[in-house]
Amino acid sequence: MLTGANFIGNTKSKLSENGFHAINAKTGENLKDIFYPAVHEEIEQAVEMASKSFFEFQQISQKDRANFLNAIADEIVNLGDDLLQRASIESALPITRFKSERERTVNQLRMFADLLKDGSWVNASIDTALPNREPIPKPDLRKIYTAVGPVVVFGASNFPLAYSTAGGDTASALAAGCPVIVKSHPAHPGTGEMVAGAILLAAQNTNMPEGVFSNLNDSGYAVGTALVTHPKIKAVGFTGSQSGGRALMDMAAKRPEPIPVYAEMGSINPILLLNDALKNRNKEIAKSYAVSLTAGVGQFCTNPGLMIGIQGEYLDKFIKSLVGNIQEVLPAKMLTSGIALAYSNGLEKVLAQKNVTLEGTSNNDGNDLPGRPLVASVRGESFITNPKLSEEIFGPFSLIVKCVDQSELDDVVEQLGGQLTASVIGEEKEVLDYEPIIRKLANKVGRLIFNGVPTGVEVCPSMNHGGMYPATSDAKFTAVGIDAIYRFVRPISYQNWPNHFLPDELKNENPLQISRRVNGKQTKAEI
Numbered sequence: 001m002l003t004g005a006n007f008i009g010n011t012k013s014k015l016s017e018n019g020f021h022a023i024n025a026k027t028g029e030n031l032k033d034i035f036y037p038a039v040h041e042e043i044e045q046a047v048e049m050a051s052k053s054f055f056e057f058q059q060i061s062q063k064d065r066a067n068f069l070n071a072i073a074d075e076i077v078n079l080g081d082d083l084l085q086r087a088s089i090e091s092a093l094p095i096t097r098f099k100s101e102r103e104r105t106v107n108q109l110r111m112f113a114d115l116l117k118d119g120s121w122v123n124a125s126i127d128t129a130l131p132n133r134e135p136i137p138k139p140d141l142r143k144i145y146t147a148v149g150p151v152v153v154f155g156a157s158n159f160p161l162a163y164s165t166a167g168g169d170t171a172s173a174l175a176a177g178c179p180v181i182v183k184s185h186p187a188h189p190g191t192g193e194m195v196a197g198a199i200l201l202a203a204q205n206t207n208m209p210e211g212v213f214s215n216l217n218d219s220g221y222a223v224g225t226a227l228v229t230h231p232k233i234k235a236v237g238f239t240g241s242q243s244g245g246r247a248l249m250d251m252a253a254k255r256p257e258p259i260p261v262y263a264e265m266g267s268i269n270p271i272l273l274l275n276d277a278l279k280n281r282n283k284e285i286a287k288s289y290a291v292s293l294t295a296g297v298g299q300f301c302t303n304p305g306l307m308i309g310i311q312g313e314y315l316d317k318f319i320k321s322l323v324g325n326i327q328e329v330l331p332a333k334m335l336t337s338g339i340a341l342a343y344s345n346g347l348e349k350v351l352a353q354k355n356v357t358l359e360g361t362s363n364n365d366g367n368d369l370p371g372r373p374l375v376a377s378v379r380g381e382s383f384i385t386n387p388k389l390s391e392e393i394f395g396p397f398s399l400i401v402k403c404v405d406q407s408e409l410d411d412v413v414e415q416l417g418g419q420l421t422a423s424v425i426g427e428e429k430e431v432l433d434y435e436p437i438i439r440k441l442a443n444k445v446g447r448l449i450f451n452g453v454p455t456g457v458e459v460c461p462s463m464n465h466g467g468m469y470p471a472t473s474d475a476k477f478t479a480v481g482i483d484a485i486y487r488f489v490r491p492i493s494y495q496n497w498p499n500h501f502l503p504d505e506l507k508n509e510n511p512l513q514i515s516r517r518v519n520g521k522q523t524k525a526e527i
């Protein structure tokens, strides 16, 4: 039973007089549930509670925090099919998709729980004192990562489970020891409330301090702005548009105390199509790219939005095969009416650009749903001189750039901005011919793929889901995988402290049996 309330710690609150309806993304109609945007008082309460709980939460052992994360995973599973159905209604994505997205969400939480149980992620480093060193004694120094403080998370519209209320940002911030306030995404407020309830139940069952998690509603920018500019908030996690991410970055930078905003803002994920591969595997490549391009109605930050090749017979054949596959894919509903409008405006704008040719779209004329797959092409020269062609069009769209030769291909790559991913489709031998171009590409991206598609972000320690601006706000960090935790911690050195005062991770006896760097050597040994 949904309440439409803001969850401020364990209190359900709806002080606002006006609410907004959740929307059935499949029909466009209002659902009966009304959600109440958080008012000033509720925002203050949530932040105050998060700030108070931080001190206690930060001190809680890694093992107990791991139990909390595992309990969240259990409670999400306990929500059963109701959660999947609600997410499907609010997003127009199929229930089968949410089965795997729930698994991903739960596995992410358990992955961070395992990280905490191991405990070594804190990068404990100990340099023992040399009191007799000349000319001056060396102090005892012990360094560790510690939580930064309350974190605000903006959920993503396109992953109502895995990148939203209990998604990667929330899981990594809680794992780090930071209380979290989620600004619920108005595209799936009911899904958000259900998951928020699961998190709070888990918090109570594992004796976490109240305020460690809150969930606030809004259908506009007021709540998000108040949270990001609140002096007691210490970091922000965001997944969404470049305009939204940039606005939050600017707000955070202008605060008297600037704070980091870890924004994942999507990209066009360039694909380099090399000739031998197109010659040998044309149909196979086209098929896999048609699937990648249209999966989830193209609403992935890793959607292959730009393909670059050298003009000629092989590229033409590839385009024909790709279009053949695309024509078979039915247009579909998109996540929100705003995203659908942005997609249709984006297509209109790109097709109106000089020298852009429509190569093909879905064949189904009887279906005028907005998520219509579409492929267009343009000459390399036109692409290079028109920055509008490098803008992301969020949906099942890809632009194919036809270059006259390798030198023009190099110029196209040169002027690309930062990207989450780039892919190279080629035979192993021909890759050497393109080595400088590929290395240039590597300097712009967070993940470089060989003979694969960019969609499908594996959650594992070696994954980097980041990239140079504007793909993300800070290329030093990943939003996926265990290293995502480092966004919400900072190092602290303890100098000359008595052993009993130090965090367990830094004590002489190494009670947690973690791996530490002691006087330059990695070890689990006692000191």
Ligand code: NAP
Pocket (backbone or CB within 6 Å): 154, 155, 156, 157, 158, 183, 184, 185, 186, 218, 219, 220, 221, 222, 224, 225, 239, 240, 241, 242, 243, 244, 245, 247, 248, 264, 265, 266, 267, 300, 301, 302, 338, 339, 342, 392, 394
């Ligand atoms: P969005 O417009 O960037 O919004 C994401 C969240 O940030 C929402 O909660 C939104 O609040 C908030 N927000 C946006 N701009 C803000 C601002 N200036 N001040 C304060 N809060 C702000 O993303 P979206 O609604 O999910 O989708 C819109 C577009 O984002 C898509 O068309 C696509 O281009 C892009 N997108 C990218 C990704 C990705 O993976 N990087 C994922 C989804 C969407 P309200 O919604 O309450 O206004």
